[in-house]
Amino acid sequence: MVVIRLARGGSKKRPFYNLVATDSRNRRDGRFIERVGFYNPVGSEGTENLRIAMDRVKHWTDSGAQLSPAVERLVKSYSQKVSAAA
Known part of the structure; x- marks a missing residue:
């Protein structure tokens, strides 16, 4: 089963x-x-903190992929932010 989830990177205390x-x-x-x-x-303020390729997320969900709860929350907030900016 394909799932869309977060993979952690960064250093200690800087996820x-x-x-x-x-x-x-x-x-x-x-x-x-x-x-x-x-x-x-x-x-920091003024930098891009979140970027999601919504077309690719839609492709994967249409193919049967599941979103993790954290990713589902991020996708929802990102889509609201993008629709408000447009």
Whole structure:
């Protein structure tokens, strides 16, 4: 089963997450199929903290992929932010 979830990167006390499509049996930071975005929770003001390729997320969900709860929350907030900016 394919799942879209967060893969942690960055250093100690400075997390950085990639949104990745991966097989659910792979490890959290292990092998993945495709990187569909990133999330930087400690980014400074004026930098881009979240970017998601919504077309790729839609492709994967149409193909049967599940979103993790954290990714579902991020996608919802990102889509609201993008629609408000347009």
